Amino acid sequence: MVKVAILGATGYAALELIKILLAHPEVEITALTTRQEGSPHVQTIHPSLHGRLDLTCDNLTTDEICQKADVVFCALPHKASMEVIPQLLAGGCKVVDLSADYRLNDPGVYEQWYGEVHTDPTRLGNTVYGLPEIWSDRIPGSELVANPGCYTSTSILGLAPLIAGGHIEPTGIFIDAKSGISGAGRGPKLTTLYPECNESVAAYSVGRHRHTPEINQILSEVGGCQVEVVFTPHLMPMDRGILCSMYTKLKSAITEDELLDVMRKYYSGKPFVRIVEHLPATKDVTGSNFCDITVRRVGDNAIIFSCTDNLIKGAAGVAVQNFNLVCGFEETMGLLP
C-alpha cells in the first residue's frame, strides 16, 4: 500500500481526491492537512465523507508529512505549493501538484501571469506536465508531476490531435470556455456568492487569464510550431463541469468524418478520452474522469467541442492517473467504477 497525504484537504479538489482514493486498492490515506487549528475531523469539514474515513485534518510541518507519507497530493493554491514542495521532495516524498506552480517552463512567464517571483525556478522546465493522454511515457517514476489546469486540459485535449496533424492554423484559435463555480475553489469570494452568479453568465479575465500561456506552451510543443490561442473563460451557474467551444481555421479540404478519424487515432488506447459524434454536454462527464470531444466542420472552420468535470478530469481524477503512472500501477486504477 502506498501511504498518501493530501495537502489543502479542506478544499474541493481534495474532497474529490479523498473520494477517489478511498476506492483505490493500493492507497492508504495517512495524512490530511489544513492551516486551521484544532485538528477538525475530516467528516466535519466534508459531511459527505461521514463514516468513510476516520482521520483529522492537521496543521502539519513538511517533516511530519514526510514521516507519514510516500506520495503527497498538493491541493494548495498556487504560490502556497512552491513554498512546501522543495522540502517535501528533499524529504523523499513524490509529489503530484494540483496547482499551477510547476506547469510553465519559464520563470519570467510565471512572474508575468501570476504576479509573483517563482521561488523554485530551477524546477521550471524540468518538471513533467501531467497530461497522460499526451505524455504518459514521461510521467512514470517522476518525483514531481505538475497537474494541468482544468480549462487547460479540456482545451488541449480537444485541440492537440488537429494541431499535431497540422490540420488547423496554429494561430487565431478562439477558445470560448465555460466553467461551473467549483472551479473557483471553496474559499468565499464576492464573484462566487450565490446571488452574484446564480441565473447569470459572464466572461472574466478576458485576454489575461493565466491558462493562456499554459495552453500555448503545451500546444506549441505538441505541434512543433508557435501556437497562439485567444482564451475567454465564462462563469456558469452550475456546480461543476467545463465546456470549451474552440473555433479554428482549417488548412486543408479534410472532411468532418476525417477530422473525427484523426482524433480517434490520436487517442487510440487512451481510456479517458471519448471521441463522440454528438455535441457533448457537461452532464455527460459529471463525476467521471472522461473528456468527451467532437468536431464540426462549418465552411473553412473546424469547431471543436471538449467537455470535462473540472474537479475530476480537470483536477483530482487526472492527479490519480498521474499517481498511478508514477507508482507503476494501471493508469485506470481507482478511476473506472
Ligand SMILES: NC(=O)C1=CN([C@@H]2O[C@H](COP(=O)(O)OP(=O)(O)OC[C@H]3O[C@@H](n4cnc5c(N)ncnc54)[C@H](OP(=O)(O)O)[C@@H]3O)[C@@H](O)[C@H]2O)C=CC1
Ligand atoms: N477547483 C478546480 O476545479 C480546480 C482546482 N485546481 C487547483 O487545485 C488546487 C486546489 O483547488 P481547490 O480545491 O479548488 O481550492 P480550495 O480553495 O477549495 O482549497 C484549497 C485549500 O488550500 C488551503 N489553503 C488556501 N490558501 C492557502 C495558503 N496560502 N497556504 C496554505 N494552504 C492554503 C485551504 O485550506 P485551509 O484554509 O483549511 O488551510 C483550502 O481549503 C488549486 O491550486 C487549484 O488551482 C486545479 C484544477 C481544477
Ligand SMILES: CC(=O)N[C@@H](CCC(=O)OP(=O)(O)O)C(=O)O
Ligand atoms: C471558475 C474559475 O474561477 N476557475 C479558475 C480556474 C480553475 C483552476 O483550477 O485553475 P488552476 O489550477 O490553474 O488554478 C479560474 O479561472 O481562476
